[in-house]
Amino acid sequence: MSAQKTYAEINAKIKAGKAVVVTAEELIALVEEKGLSKAAREVDVVTTGTFSPMCSSGVFLNFGHPAPRIKMHRVWLNDVPAYTGIAAVDAYLGAAEVPENDPLNRHHPGEFRYGGGHVIQELVERKPIRLRATAYGTDCYPRRELNTTITLDDINEAILFNPRNAYQNYNCAVNLSSRTIYTYLGVLKPNLGNAHYSTAGQLSPLLKDPHFQTIGLGTRIFLGGGIGYVAWHGTQHFPAIQKDETGRELGPAGGTLAVIGDLKQMSARWLRGTSYLGYGATLSVGIGVPIPVLNESIARWAAAKDSDLYAPVVDYGEAYPNRIPGTLGYVSYAELKSGKITVLGKEVPTAPVSSYPLAREIAQILKSWIQEGKFLLTEPVQLLPSPADGLKPKVLG
């Protein structure tokens, strides 16, 4: 039996309850036991998972019209503003938005206890949400003010649309300065006191398909506990294969996904309001992507281990905020997960800000959905830009 398979063949096996589905962790063990060729022939689908704060997330809401009708000009959900520069009762609530009276960082570090991400979590929990809107009034939409309470079930649509999720890789952040700093990668103690990183490594979706051979527009995914789809490549999608100065490959980095799905079928276990001290409010999102083993090459990438995948170590005290290029070296996810790394000759304790246990649970859930025939794979309408396309970030003047 060849390792070559098509989406149709894999879906036929899923429908017949005969597909061989393994998580990315299980694939690694299988390849070690049986070798790549045999594992690639046997396995039909590899499931991945990640659960992390993902700031570029939010929800499009359509509230339905009151009587009389209103063209919402400003809207607040539990005092968190949403964007209304679209049609009359449509709004977009961003995960990182905070209430207008939030003290922000005036007393640094600010706590950012509540924001758009928390509203999204409470919507999914079916909690009542205060909706306030103001308007200037038109002939067709005369109402000027609205104060009411909604739940997720009361409104027409709630479509989670996250323009940048599932970052392929992330910096390992350290702090070379002499003061504690408060970043989107958590609290970093002075003088290399700790090192924080944020991917699930060998379980993380985009680390398992570095050349974007399978993930594309229309790929059906696990999103927030429900079904979602890859809508586009994410913003700042600059996929590349990292190399050290000797040219040795250090795994991929730079890819991102834009994802979409119906919020009404998602779960608050996988969409959680999150607060980063001194940085801001956000939403932690659970995402799982299935990778069809169409050939041996796809299996080989999907079987990349923590020791094959690397993160650049970057100083967030000085270099990162000022966009000073360069790194303090690369460390593998195996080293990061060991609990300590060596940076500039000093042993530094490491900690993740992305939940590996929940990433593993997502990969297991997605595996069971596929095994039960509830989740079929979709062939992308169009693949996403890959490292071969050479996309590069621009610097704002």
Added chain:
Amino acid sequence: MAPKRIFLRFSADKSEQPIIYRLVKDYDLIINILKANVNPQKEGTMVLEITGDRYSEGLDYLRRQGVGVQPLIEGITRNEERCTMCGACTAICPTGALYIKRPEMEVYFKEDNCIVCQLCIKACPMRAMEVQF
């Protein structure tokens, strides 16, 4: 006078000064050290039970020395529903009370090792660590 419990936080340069000795000698206070985590050249923490008429003067002395003084709270608990086991607290926690079990990468809270420094309270992005008064 009933004993009072307080929580102290020392910067690294204070950890080598005989602060407790001064409390006993100069302010005639009875000190019971309940928990201590003091190491040379590192930030230290201590939980004291103090009895004595000159309690307030003793606390003023500590503050003048730049020692952080807070009333002791009963303890810290983890809200298991909220915790996502991300691990962001584990390199912040000074005593390893919050730690990662490897290779599972599961996050655990060993209350016996907690010195109630409260660094985890705000560092936890899920606000899963809670103070019990």
